[in-house]
Amino acid sequence: MIQCLKNFIPFCKPSRSNFYLSFKYETYSTKSQHTPYLSPHLNYKHFISNAKDISQNIINRNIKNANIFKVCSLYENFRNITTELNALRSEHNELSKSANKTSFLSTEESRVNFIESAKKLKQRIQQEESKLIEIENDLLKEALKIPNDTHPNTPIGKEENAKLIKRIGESIAPEGVTSLKDHLTLCKQLNLINLDQASNVTGSSWYYLMNEGALLELALIQYGIEKAIQKGFKPIITPDVIKSEFSDACGFQPRDSENLSQNYFISNESSQNLILSATAEIPLAGLYSNKILSHKELPIKLVGFGRAFRAEAGARGIDTKGLYRVHQFSKVELFTFTRHDQSDEMFEEIIKLQEEIYKDLGLCFRVMDMPTCELGASAYRKYDMEVWMPGRGRWGEISSASNCTDYQSRRLNIRYKSNTTEFVHTLNGTAIAVPRLIIALLENYQKDDGSVVIPKVLRKWMGNMDVIK
Template sequence: MFSLTQDMHSELPPPRLDYRALAENVGSAILNAQKRAAAVSETDLRAFSSVYEDAKRVSKELNSQRHQQSQIGDRIRTASNDEERGQARQEAAALKLHVQKLQTRLQELEQLYQTYALQVPNETHPGVPVGPESEAVVTGVHGPPMREADPQRDHVAIAKQLDLLDLESGATVTGSSWYFLKNEAALLEMALSNYAMSIAIKHGFTPTTTPDVVRSDVAIRCGFQPRDSSENPVSHMYHLVPNHETAPLLILSGTAEIPLAGMFANKVYPQASLPLKYVGIGHAFRQEAGARSADTRGLYRVHQFTKVELFAVTDAEASEAMMEELRQIQTEVLSGLNLHFRILDMPTEELGASAYRKYDMEAWMPGRGSWGEVTSLSNCTDYQSRRLHIRYRPQVKDKDFDSKLPFAHTLNGTAAAIPRLIVALLENGALFDESGKAIGLRLPEALKPFWPGLTSSKRMRLEWNDA
């Protein structure tokens, strides 16, 4: 069993999961986990149910013993003589030891069933396709006509001919899958970042820069945990070594989603202030341990990249509508880049632990001869907010109002994963001479206002195209 123990230096209270609902619906949770190929096993889920029931029995006994303590306290106060008072005090002392043992046992059981429960993935939208990645459903195709697959359009070869990318120096300085962007490619990163930010801001998102280092505890609460069920599960995060015992456990953030979610942790918002919409720019760090395939070539799968991330907090009723709003923003971003792309409703085995539903967008990359994921969008419902304590205060209280504040829903989506977009733009926009050598780029007109400095190049041919 993979243990998700809370960081002892966490600034947040323990997660508040719906343990009762999980215990009463263990069968459904097992089926859901199996459909999602989640790391949690049926054995662990049944163990959770057993431990939860044990905790209920201990809690009931503890309450009974505390009631007896109260009664003995009354006897001590009302005793008619020293003998009665002394006997009552002896009973109180023995009962106190028993209560302490019950309290310790209850705490142990609560920690154990919480460890089991934290492995359970979110519920799944009934419309999500069941199965592996091959079962993804294409819900739309956008953009100009698809180019034919052409190895000449390989982005690594193009970047080398145009002096845009230095993988060799990256390997020397840091290691494989680290890189330097050069010349127009460096300017392209800045233009893409500002272009995506501008569209999000236009739609009411608050611009934010995020920390690249986050507490491991926050990442786990967001659902970033190993997906395999081995004894020593692999983490794709870079962990920082604490320099003293009291230091928090820190990681390099795998996505701006993590610090953005953390911004709202342990807070209560008036329902009238929702939705909260933020767009953050930061660096994403991925170990991608063990990855060895064509996907690791060049810029497609790298250890560090700039990413513009959309994040929203809604009330419980508005998250599905917000998911559609975020999808429209992503569509607008990619459409403005003149890319041929498709939208996929991702199947159960492709959902991360936190996702209730997930859409991916894939751009056609003719040099690779395949589609490549460039955005992802997830509705996490209350999975993250229960772990991070993100709640809201309803505007209207009716007779059925629950005095406990409801948990918000959170959503996250990529506005721009820069290296993947550069791959797509190079492979679709490269210009060649008669001999087949790359001599320049044709870039989308939408990026021109965000291009640093001159929009022409003395080094190579640079064209701007709006169709």
């Protein structure tokens, strides 16, 4: 009889009093029905202690769907419900101990009272557990919208407030060219791309690279990877298909609405909410997810090649002409994992490598400290490199470098052991974004006769060809 009565009492779960809580990860899409792999470790103590500063940071970044005060309120509710639930579970333990005493259930009245008390206690615990799960899910959903902190020297505002760090190269127009052409005109004359047939086969903002155009892509990729290897980066070819929870964890999430996404979702019932990767940064970041590294292993420097898929290719206008803003492009990405005291130095190392790449290609470019509205959710600080594109008559972004501090590692659960266990810092930088570099090379190396000179550093991968005619 005693054993039967015990079955009315719910199992006592461990107390969840740790201030640094580990939650199951819920993605923004309602399509996901699978069990999440990631368990973010968000720093709620930091959120609560710095709520006003974080709120201003959200405003500075022009993020519409994040609210730090809502997060703090939800967390307070979570703690209150947890405290109440722990009290009920303590009561359960006392009731369970009483059930082990035969004298306690010696009469019919005591048995009836015990059963009734056990039922009520079970119902109350179940109700509080349901509340806790609901609050927990809401809390995580809102907390994951909070962006990284911002470097104190980062300019505030929109793109026009970007700060010029340096300009490298003097020429802003091809030497001796009297009839300047844009890359689209050059590509058509030299039969380097086919946009019309790609539009028929796939849609607008997709393209075929043809002939020397295809060779130019392969040369740029091999050149970028070789340069990175020379600087100690380890080469990796990444998967182009990833789980959407990794994209969200890396900070590729809607800025204005949860219903808007830049991702291409793969339609498959067994796909576990798979998407086409927007950048090799995401699978590179995921390489050490749920891992604890030794401080002796750090920094880890990777150079990855992958395809980047972007569902939104931009508004109508000059940016949608030709290859500048497309749905798919090849990319060589630099990615590093460091100790927290190494990331500033690594940020400079990545930028120096990027500068070397574009110097060797003979391009005129500038380095910009990007303002708050141009920072992705994960970036603590971001530098863009913009090259002069004569055919467009303007500067165009060809790469960026970001220090993401522990924003991604907390969501991906990547730590390292020294005297204590800390979250790593992650940094990323674009070495080669193929289409925009093709634009820059064609427009800057064009000649009056319609030919294009190939930079010396690329020729060995193009059969020692020196000119595209």
